[in-house]
Amino acid sequence: MTDTPGLLGPAEIRGLAAELDVRPTKKLGQNFVHDANTVRRIVDLAGVGAGDVVLEVGPGLGSLTLGLLGTGARVVAVEIDPVLAGRLPETVRAHAPASVEALTVLGADALRLRANQLPEPPTALVANLPYNVAVPVVLHLLAELPSLCHVLVMVQTEVADRMAAGPGSRVYGVPSVKLAWYGSARKVAAVPRAVFWPVPNVDSSLVAFERGEPRGGADRAAVFAAVDAAFSQRRKTLRAALAAWAGSAERAGELLVAAGIDPRTRGEQLTVDDFARLAALV
Structure with missing residues (x-):
């Protein structure tokens, strides 16, 4: 029983x-x-x-x-x-x-x-x-x-x-x-x-x-690649952490500024919408 x-x-x-x-x-x-x-x-x-x-x-x-x-x-x-x-x-x-x-x-x-x-x-x-x-x-x-x-x-x-x-x-x-x-x-x-x-x-x-509702404006794979790069070196600023992903630290800084994100911040401060906006620029 x-x-x-x-x-x-x-x-x-x-x-x-x-x-x-x-x-x-x-x-x-x-x-x-x-x-x-x-x-x-x-x-x-x-x-x-x-x-x-x-x-x-x-x-x-x-x-x-x-x-x-x-x-x-x-x-x-x-x-x-x-x-x-x-x-x-x-x-x-x-x-x-x-x-x-x-x-x-x-x-x-x-x-x-x-x-x-x-x-x-x-x-x-x-x-x-x-x-x-x-x-x-x-x-x-x-x-x-x-x-x-x-x-x-x-x-x-x-x-x-x-x-x-x-x-x-x-x-x-x-x-x-x-x-x-x-x-x-x-x-x-x-x-x-x-x-x-x-x-x-x-x-x-x-x-x-x-x-939630399906997201537009950025490809999921591109967004996830940016996320992986940002958190691969958590202690570094996004400008440095995203250098390999963007091609160089200088280019990463340019993309971040264009996305309205301070290059001196770190990945844990960004929302998924921030990452989507960033990835859409690549």
Whole structure:
């Protein structure tokens, strides 16, 4: 019996892992949520329902998958581990038989996922992401899947702080600016270590993201190249940090002045619109 009907508790998680001979690995960032209340909280904050197609990356043993299916949403679960991907439909059949048809499982690497692999365009991304690839996965999926309007991901708290940081913050950097290109991110809740098995040695937080209007005026690749250059040498002024990107420090200074940016400032002071204005001049 589960501690909550339809959802997995600690005994089910450990039982499934033993049955599949799954030993959570740091390489794949596997820390499985075994607390039903945490799953309910994530699903509630995600705000998904019967009209949504939810993309879940790294469903693992299925805790969050069952919670998402319980809302009436259709779920496309992308799992890189073939053993876990193969077992997930059976888990759903056992705990939520009425939702089996609403689940699609793809054995794939989310970092290489393409839109044409999905049965239909997803409207939301909800996931407990492997911490070592959290930001690259979110950025890749936002670029590849323009239908993704809402995101709620569980990541390492340090990463969550970077994702949601604004200009001038000590942790504002490349992830902050690149996410801001697509919309707005905010940290919405902390997640206790005790709800995971195995217990991670880092703190976790939930980050919510809403896609904004498509940006015009500058090419995304050009903007991101400027962002990468500006933060590659954080302690240098933008005139110096952007020298290689612009061709010379003198040219970088000219472009910055033309964009209305003080060449003596540093990358952490610029908004995504500042970077877009700068990149549009190249």
